[in-house]
Amino acid sequence: MGAVTLKDVAERAGVSIKTVSNVVRNAPRVSDATRVRVLEAVGELGYRPNASARRLRTGRSGLIALAVPDLTTPYFAELAHHVAREASGRGFTVLIEETRGDAREELRLATGVGASLLDGVILSPLRVSPADLAPVADEFPLVLLGERSYGGEQVVADHVLIDNVAAAREVTAHLASLGRTRIGAIGVDEQGSATSRQRLTGFQQALYEAGLRYDPRLAAQVGEFDRPNGLAAMRTLLQLPGGVRPDAVFCFSDMLAVGAQRALHEAGLDIPGDVAVAGVDGSAEGLYSTPSLTSVVPDQASIAAMAVSCLATRIGSEDPLPYEVRTAPHRLAVRESTDGVRRPLPS
Template sequence: MAAVTLKDVAERAGVSIKTVSNVVRGIPRVSEATRSRVARAVDELGYRPNPSARRLRTGRSGLVALVVPDLATPYFAELAHHVRAEATSLGLTVLIEESLGDAAEELRLAGGVGASLLDGVILSPLRATPDELAGVTDDFPLVLLGERSYGRDRVVADHVLIDNVAAARDITSHLIGLGRTRIAAIGVDHQGSATSRQRLEGHQQALHAAGLPFDPGLAPRVEEFDRRNGLLAMRALASLPAGERPDAVFCFSDLLAVGAQRALHEAGLAVPGDVAVAGIDGSQEALYSTPSLTTVVPDKAAIASLAVKCLAARIRSRTPLPFEVHVAPHWLEERESTLGARRAVRP
């Protein structure tokens, strides 16, 4: 059976080929009635865009990749949802890849290797260094996510992030404002990641501003930002003598906080009565945990929008654009794990 073409769809819908092309690429200059008619024709005929043909015609495939460390992490899964939605609105199709935090895989995907039809990549690297990335990105559209620092004179890319130091400072200040004075920090990692360093810095800044000391004994190291490491770290803290035990804990991810809450439950300690718990990520898991989790919410929709629009601009540009940093907003959601009072969940 011959492949269905734009012309076939146009004839079925009773519109021009250009109109079908606009609808397929997500260009908004089409009425809703016409868009519905074209979409119906596409479904009836089973039309599928041909990236190879598009690249031959325009020099672009319309395919981009989002590379994240781990799709099992709610933050990255939710971010991928927003990236796909934003890309669709611009007529782009997103391929989603997991690097599993492997530097070689991050570098391979950063330059589009292994996916020759890609127009560009949005990458959240954990292990690849700025120098390594500089060697593979000069001629390929790239947008970086995450809180690492990249030299403007080395990496040709946009960098989209939140202010991690401010976010950590905000949440520790919230705990201090509730009268907590022994505030633990779960998330100092063995890898010395930029995210961990920045969140620890913001935590320490808030303590210093309030005249409270930072106790390294209340900052156990973790291997990963996951539930298991949160559980193990909080078990160690909960086993401290009553006078040395923390009365609050700032976890560097929502998953760490969920694990910490489980450890406190096992130890017979009330949240937040005995120990207030807060996280950062703004995940759906935080909203529906028991008690619901106070967390810093990075604006994932804004991060996705900035990343996709920056990538689209780089794809359109005939010459490499200069390195730019784009800071997305964040805010604090105060919930039961620090406030205590039962509040209705707002989905």
């Protein structure tokens, strides 16, 4: 028996080949009843889409990749969820790649190695810079996520980001508004990532605007934005003399903040009574921690929609298009770790 075709599925379901194609590609404008009938026929016949044939027919595979540094981080896991949903609505299948922040792996994906299968890549880089990407940026559909400060640098790809300087300034100003005067920062990156630099800039700006002095002793360096680094950094800050030790900390990620909260608990200190804690990411882990974590919440659904839209436009165009830098919204969610006010969790 030969391979099952779209025609076979169409005949079994009693619909057109075009309708079967739309269902297989998860395209919109197909009724639920028709979609169920087609999917039942697909299952009964054991139909499997032939990506190679599709590539020959259309020049595209329908596959895109999302490449992020660390899938164990809740932020990137949640982002992958939103990207997959958005891409599915446009008929794409998403492959997930984990770069571990390795510059060579980031560059490999950005330059389209594996492009015989992929139509394009959404990449959240930690180490490669716009200068690294400039020589190859026009060769392969690419959208960048995360923080980049272009300044005088060339914009080499579509880019979706949040305003990290503004976000860090807002959360630090919140801590200062509570009367905290020794505000520390956890997340100064030893390798100087753009995310860390921008959040440190916003932190320093807010201190200046609040009439507070930036004390480098209160700016703890980390190797990664994870729980163990947050734990170690907070322990280091707690070893500072009493007159220096922070009464609040802004952590450059929720995972750093969760680690910092653990260190404070071990030391028998009250949050926020002794030390207020805030983070960035708006993760579910921070929402359900005890106390719940004040955090900057990026609009991940908007980030995903912007990124997939940019990539789809570039994949679908044969003409060179100007690169776009889009800024997604964010909000500050004030919770128990800074104001001590108990709030009911969403049911």
